[in-house]
Amino acid sequence: MTEPTHNTTDFGYKTVPAAEKVSLVANVFHSVAAKYDMMNDVMSLGIHRLWKRFTLDCSGVRPGQHVLDLAGGTGDIAALFSRRVGANGKVVLADINESMLNVGRDKLRDLGLINNIEFVQANAEALPFADNSFDIISIGFGLRNVTDKAAALKSMFRVLKPGGRLLVLEFSKPEQQWLSKVYDMYSFKLLPVMGQLIANDKESYQYLAESIRMHPDQETLKTMMAEAGFSEVSYHNLTGGIVALHRGFKF
Template sequence: MSEQNKDNTTHFGFKSVPLEEKTRHVADVFHSVAAKYDVMNDLMSGGIHRLWKRITIERSGARRGHKVLDIAGGTGDLTKKFSRIVGPEGKVILADINESMLNVGRDKLINSGVAGNVEYVQANAEALPFEDNSFDIITIAFGLRNVTDKDKAIRSMLRCLKPGGKLMILEFSKTENPALTKLYDFYSFNILPQMGQLIAKDSESYRYLAESIRMHPDQETLKEMMVDAGFVNCRYENMTGGIVALHTGIKP
């Protein structure tokens, strides 16, 4: 499933924009919110994003000596945990297309004492600048919905994984309960932009984030996209009633 329409437009939230402009629009959003990203994450989710990420780490099977790629790694929450697990014999690459986010992540991790086994790379998920069969684990947490061509990105991740390597996509998804969906929609479109204005002085970026979640493929569709790309043993685990889902797949 591709977001590209016949007239070479794609979704930017609920809007249609020329295909070549989406990356710039997304970049503007994250340049704007980078400095307040961690604060807003805690406020928006009530801190639950930490639980979602901890479950992702637990399901990863990461161990000492592994090489891990954290795509759209942002401010480095997953990278920090993986760095400790893989140890000095391993390596973690924090990759993000957005320079502002990458800089915030680098500063945060260095200040917290993470150094030797972490590298920082500005990279587009659709064309990852890494050799074939390089990584034991690739994660992308809350980043895939911002990618213009998701199919291309998933294929790029497959190429970079070692045979037997695991892809983990942690992303907002579709709720299962109608009452929860109604409550979640009210929060997303009424409360969230106000919080963004109050904390980050930017309501529009957080309105886009809410819209981008609604435009993201549902659980079964994303699973099929992974299968179509060539992954096997594809599955997903819903968290918090399906507000978030963790998809996993293995490179054969």
């Protein structure tokens, strides 16, 4: 594995030109979009729904607020926020991937949650919103796929209102060595096979497993958020650190 430079970046365990990562990641999610929800339920035994509910509970969201659900994909987190902000609030579900956005739009329309949700195709590194636009920003299982994570965090800080909070829900580093070993076996032996059987796409789920390992650990991400301007940054490990919820405020 070659070390990335300022002109290159990681794509799973591969090092690729930074300019190519967006399209490579896009191809992964174009491929898995139709089976994404089903795979999430199978891969996590449904526990991803509890992680997302915990994120909502830590958000402090209130009726009438404006929420940005970034890398919102098929809309699970946006749906939770939509019900909380009510008719006078607004949720913007933003994703760089058109296929994921289309699946999310169709699903939320079927749930009758379309009235207070706006759908925007957007790159997290250069968000197309005015400064100080949102009370809350969430990004669930999306930051690890961003090419320039520092730029994305700064972009989120810019569009967050003073007093607002950012919630980053992402796979992280297990707290115990035995859990790391079990998780590695699951991720690299079983996950690609499940991807082949359910989504007919072994390679995409191999990338997703590798991208988790390349993502910054809990303390590194905490530091990155502070460097982007966020205050009182903290994190809470879930399922033994397999997932972590980071939270930071804009004061």
